Amino acid sequence: MNTFLRMVSNRCIRLVGNLVKVVSHPFHFLLPNFRFTIPEFSKAKLKSRNASAIPKVIWQTNYSSRCTLPIYMNYLFNRLMSLDYDYRYVSTEKRELYMKEHAPLDVYRAYLKLNDGAAQADLWRMVNLYNNGGIYMDIDATLVWPISMILKEKYDALYIKYKKNDAEFTNFFLATIAKNTHYKSVIDKIVLNINGYKGLKKKGVYNTTGPTVLNEVLDNQEVNCLRRGYVCIQGAFTNEYFQYLDKPRGKWTHKHEDEIVKFS
Numbered sequence: 001m002n003t004f005l006r007m008v009s010n011r012c013i014r015l016v017g018n019l020v021k022v023v024s025h026p027f028h029f030l031l032p033n034f035r036f037t038i039p040e041f042s043k044a045k046l047k048s049r050n051a052s053a054i055p056k057v058i059w060q061t062n063y064s065s066r067c068t069l070p071i072y073m074n075y076l077f078n079r080l081m082s083l084d085y086d087y088r089y090v091s092t093e094k095r096e097l098y099m100k101e102h103a104p105l106d107v108y109r110a111y112l113k114l115n116d117g118a119a120q121a122d123l124w125r126m127v128n129l130y131n132n133g134g135i136y137m138d139i140d141a142t143l144v145w146p147i148s149m150i151l152k153e154k155y156d157a158l159y160i161k162y163k164k165n166d167a168e169f170t171n172f173f174l175a176t177i178a179k180n181t182h183y184k185s186v187i188d189k190i191v192l193n194i195n196g197y198k199g200l201k202k203k204g205v206y207n208t209t210g211p212t213v214l215n216e217v218l219d220n221q222e223v224n225c226l227r228r229g230y231v232c233i234q235g236a237f238t239n240e241y242f243q244y245l246d247k248p249r250g251k252w253t254h255k256h257e258d259e260i261v262k263f264s
Helices: 002-030 069-080 092-102 105-113 117-132 181-195 211-218
Strands: 057-061 086-090 134-137 141-143 157-162 173-176 225-227 232-234
Touching: 002 069, 002 232, 057 117, 069 141, 086 092, 092 105, 092 117, 105 117, 105 181, 117 134, 117 173, 117 181, 181 211
Parallel strands: 057 086, 057 134, 157 225
Antiparallel strands: 134 173, 141 232, 157 173
């Protein structure tokens, strides 16, 4: 019954999200320069009853906290689904500052070689979650169920699977305690990929810093995982147009693989 209700919620969210997209076109046509602002910090509104060991904080990042109506509505909906969690938004500039102050020197130097915001966010989320724990979601990700009802007491981490037959892990939603050894392995592999980028058989953001690395590390590992439809989905409220309205062709898919890493 629980999984059935989550799928019903999933479908309803997609319906509402599509309506938001429809309304957003005339909204931004009439108010082309109007933007909403995602706060850097939003304190939990309710006391949590969830006994999960995973820290009760949600992390997000984007190229700007100033956003369109769909992105902001997505943010508000996620806050509704996480009222007993703190929320933290980290800007591009503060991502780099965090890496400089809290990442090992070799990891920070590898981070500086990245020439794409999505790739930088991939490495930052792993370092941040390894150090602090919590939940990371991409800016276009949407929870389909209250997060405190998803994370069980026994969980020290939760991953979600997607694609055909839910065969692969994704990194657009991650939940973990601090010092997760799998995350340390992912960080180390990303650094190796960046430093040896020219010799990689498979290049690009997806393979160098993204889900490919996570799948390589978690292959044959016993971990807690769920289908994405029961936890978190992408693009329900927004799409590339609204996400990158102020940065046309800013999505990582538009950057040539030879531009991902800077070589001195």
